[in-house]
Amino acid sequence: MSRGKKLDLFIGADIQEGWNKIDSTRKSVLANEDIAPQKHQLFFSKEKRKGKVVTLVGEFHLQDNEAKKILKTLKKKLGCGGTYKDNFMEFQGELKEKLRPLLVSECFGFKPKH
Secondary structure, X not given: OOOOOOOOOOOOOOOOOOOOOOXXXXXXXXXXXXXXXXXOOEEEEEEXXXXXXXXXXXXXXXXXXXXXXXXXXXXHHHOOOEEEEOOEEEEEOOOHHHHHHHXXXXXXXEOOOO
């Protein structure tokens, strides 16, 4: 049974004179602005990292030092570890039910059904 010939196909576009290369990253306009906690629309996301559950909350539009202060108080109240990366707070464990009332007490808003 023969395997046939290999085909050399190139699929893609060539950058020509009429094409422009976009070097900017995709960030929203709100990413550079600070927003009051009441106007935030946070949501929860759950991921597995190295076989363990991590709860993500975001997207926060705060300065880094303010967000880290809030993260520090939340970690103390929950008794867990966490970090602040790319405008999201990451908490070790599945903490959605415990975390939501704490963020509401800090006057943060959530997207509907989250």
